[in-house]
Amino acid sequence: MTKLAGTALRLTIFVGESDLWHHRPVYTEIVHRAHAAGLGGASVFRGVEGYGASSLIHTQRLLSLSEDLPVAIVIVDAGEKIRAFLPQLDELVREGLVMLDDCEVIRYTERGKDREDRER
Structure with missing residues (x-):
């Protein structure tokens, strides 16, 4: 398990849902x-409506023809690990937005781990 607490870096990448990399979603x-x-x-979050640099609004509303909804990928880890990962995004993100934010991790535990510790 990765240990993470205190100051970290949040990487957020916005791409289109239909953006592909070798026939696979970006x-x-x-x-x-x-x-x-x-x-x-x-974590990947699918937007219900949005626009980017093209100013074209994408929406999931029934009467809309858009199938390219915005998608946000959020990754949090130590700053040096996030920065080491950035060159891979140069290859993958042709159109989109990549943001870095300082953040503070309050709690990060393995799923189910906290329950096991309390039962001991």
Whole structure:
């Protein structure tokens, strides 16, 4: 398990849901590469509506023809590990937004681990 507490770096990547890397969604490739790099964790969030540099609004509303909804991938880990991962994004993110934010990790535990510790 990765130990993480205190000051960290949050990496947020915005891409389109239909963006592909070798016939695979870009967000999936980013998550798998983050896992392989040993980063603390990654989550993908699908937007219901948004726009980016093109100013074209994408929405999930029934009457809309858009199928390219915004997707955000959020990864939090120690600053040096996040910065070491950034070159991979140069290869994967052709259109999108990559942001870094300082953050503070209050609690990070393995799922189910806290329950096991309390039962002991």
